[in-house]
Amino acid sequence: MNDPTQTPADAAIAAEILAEVPAAAGADALPKPEQHEMPFAMVDGEPFTVMPRDLYIPPQALQVFLEAFEGPLDLLLYLIRRQNLDILDIPIAEITRQYLEYIDLMQDMELELAGEYLLMAAMLAEIKSRMLLPRPGAELQEEDDPRAELVRRLQEYERFKKAAEDIDQLKRLERDTFLAQAELVERKVVTVLPEVALKEMLLAFKDVIQRAAMFASHQVSRERLSVRQRMSEIIERLQGTEFVGFSSLFRVEEGRMGVTVTFIAILELVREGLLELVQADTFAPLHVRGAQPLAAVPAANDDSAESAAS
Amino acid sequence: MSDSYVKNVVEAALLAAGRPLPANEIRELFDEFERPELARVEAALAALAVDFEGRGIELREVASGFRVQVRDAVAMPVSRLWQERPPKYSRALLETLALVAYRQPITRGEIEDIRGVQVNPNIIRTLQEREWVRVIGHRDVPGRPELLATTRGFLDYFGLKSLDDLPTLAQLRDVESLGVQLEFGGTMEAAQAQDPDGGTIEMVEVVEVVEVVDVVEGVELVGGDAPADPGDETAPPRKVD
């Protein structure tokens, strides 16, 4: 970095800036601004507003200060707030003068000056010249105020500058908030069972049926599934018993339809050789017997299935 | 500085650290001017261990210090936080399941006959472990193959009251047209009240009421050994009360 060649005029601005450096560094330290320029120092209660000419200002300090601005709006806001001016009634000529002094200084410091700073300078100059134009009437319409757009942009920027400060104040992880965590020493292996949609199964069934050309049999295609279900129930019913009374397989409360289903199920089981109908004598009660001694199926299997479903 | 403040710092530090902390390291977290004796930190650790009793976490001392860990009693559900997505079931499994549902009681051999390929024993085992299919007996033929049937758990999983809630084979012949009816919601108000799959079931049920009559008549036909009449299939369904 080159040391800037300081002219006396620059030194005056620089001194003014330097007085602001601590204030800019910590907003909390900023004293209540007064209408006049702030003193850069207090000695025995007396404000000093003029920097001694020969005071050396470290260029680094100046640079840090100047680089702290987030852009032309930020710099303008600083100039306005520093003098406790109302943002809605900016003395454009004065603010423009101060703004340009800073721009000059930044250029002297060979800071990389964003184009936006120069654009703002031009905008200020334009507003200033428009304000000098003779006004058509005595009353100045607010919307005709050449400053209106600038004021609106300054306000808009300022509220988000404030919002950024507010967000920075929020309690956040890493800095203010710490998550509580406990160790899971041994992760249990949890087997997750795949989900199946009914439609998936039906489509799979349709495919296999088509492949097997099962629709060739009309009777099969008409079959009621409750018959199949009843067949399974009857086989289970016969489990571990030798004979079951034929009539005991029917439940009157199921109605005609239920009785029919049971009857078809029995006939189908007989046809498939899974069941025998036994009659000891003519006119003796019919009995049903499994066509073979049925293997014992662990009852626990069924119980757990039902409890899992409930 | 109160005992409860010391305990709170100890608790928060142990839970925030993400690693075991020795007691003296916890002690050094306190501001110099209020730093408690090591014995006080240790007393706080002991008090915490008591606090954690009957809770989801516990205090453990390991080689490098104290740590809070998940209690064994709840480790299983907590482990599900990291469970992997399950693989999908194979086509072969779904076909096997469907065949057991529609053709029960059925043996593995019969499933193989229909599918035209061998059934991997793992598929049957998976279906049994899932408690959707179980063995209800054996067929009295050489080898005494197991007879497979679906369970109540199967019905519950798919939200069926009974197997009758499944579409009949006839309805399944044209799943596409079934799908079209579903998409338009058809004439069935029930289909709108339910989710798409539930809607299917609702619709099927109504159609099946008609079919029950067919079956009842079919009994008589079976008794009379009447040959199957293909014309019946296309016959318009009759109304039932």
Next chain:
Amino acid sequence: MSDSYVKNVVEAALLAAGRPLPANEIRELFDEFERPELARVEAALAALAVDFEGRGIELREVASGFRVQVRDAVAMPVSRLWQERPPKYSRALLETLALVAYRQPITRGEIEDIRGVQVNPNIIRTLQEREWVRVIGHRDVPGRPELLATTRGFLDYFGLKSLDDLPTLAQLRDVESLGVQLEFGGTMEAAQAQDPDGGTIEMVEVVEVVEVVDVVEGVELVGGDAPADPGDETAPPRKVD
């Protein structure tokens, strides 16, 4: 299944997860056959919050769910567990973040219009890498600029449940009431953070873009005509894209 078991699972899961958990995700950790009602999980969360009172930790609901965190009262000693300082964020980054948070969805160009300076692409990249900001689409204008929005991760990081929890945005004073404001020495009044009519705001921004262009053109005229003014000399207006 006892209430204390449910509470223990909830507690252990929250502490083991290392991220906020929504109540329904906690519920799904339970085995299918013992899965409690959501209301029971919520009751357990409420009971835990009470248990944590006066302790070193607290239950907090943020955007993605519930988490357990160190209580403010003991945060200072606990923070000494870590040597490295927490990351600090530049004003430029925070202002950009604030604009995305309050004005989302917003394009980089719109951010630049309000801040009055170009946005360093690194800032957007940092915000995206931190998963605080993401691209949710493109504005349908030439160049199709990316629309930026904040994430749930952003809310979580700052301990917020929703965007409504953001600090209130200062109100824009009406320029047209300039005279009145002057008389009363108007002060900035707090306004609702969330403008219910987001569309209006968007429109205002578009108008603003147009006006900036006008100003640039006006500058060129002034530059040619204006009498010697030190400001004009040192700051020759430049065309900006």
